Amino acid sequence: MxxxxxxxxxxxxxxxxxxxxxxxxxxxxxxxxxxxxxxxxxxxxxxxxxxxxxxxxxGAASAQPQRAAPACYYTTILKPTPFLGTAEEIIQFDDGSIWQDMSYQYLYLYEYNPQVVLCPARGQMILKNGSRDYVFQLRQLR
CATH class of the missing domain: 1.20.5 (Single alpha-helices involved in coiled-coils or other helix-helix interfaces)
Structure with a gap:
């Protein structure tokens, strides 16, 4: 026993x-x-x-993974037209978000609806123009 x-x-x-x-x-x-x-x-x-x-x-094989939101994505600038790349421009993207340029650059690019890379978490926008990449610091307004 x-x-x-x-x-x-x-x-x-x-x-x-x-x-x-x-x-x-x-x-x-x-x-x-x-x-x-x-x-x-x-x-x-x-x-x-x-x-x-x-x-x-x-041991939970039935659940689905949560997808992380992308840190950066491609979008198009709708306004202003043309996009100059000058200080404190108000920028509207095709996803509806509105940002203000805080980088104080005076580039005078005259780009019409350029495609850019927007990184909301970092508050940055990257515009490729020829062989040059312009990085803008942004502040989200809406």
Missing amino acids: NNSILRVAAGLLLTLASVGSWAQDCQRATRNYDVSRSSLRPDRAMIERAWQEMQYAC
Whole structure:
């Protein structure tokens, strides 16, 4: 009788130990996924690997990964026309957002509806003109 009680107790201890390590593995994988999503240069393959690792470690294969919003994206300047690249211009993009140029450059580019790279999190806009990239600091108005 004592032998069977010891076997049950040992099995219970092994089960509890495995649950504790499972919880640690799940927490580690979740932390890894969060870090990969919020990195400065999120790589889609890296995020997918971290997501799959988290699914395996936590045992929740039915949930869908949350997609991170892109840090920068292409958009077109609608107003002003022409875009000059001078200080404190109010800029409206085709996504409806309105920004003010805070970089105090006087470029006089005369660009008509140029395509630019907008990085809202950094408050930057990058305009490629020939072989030159112009970086503008922006402040969002709307």
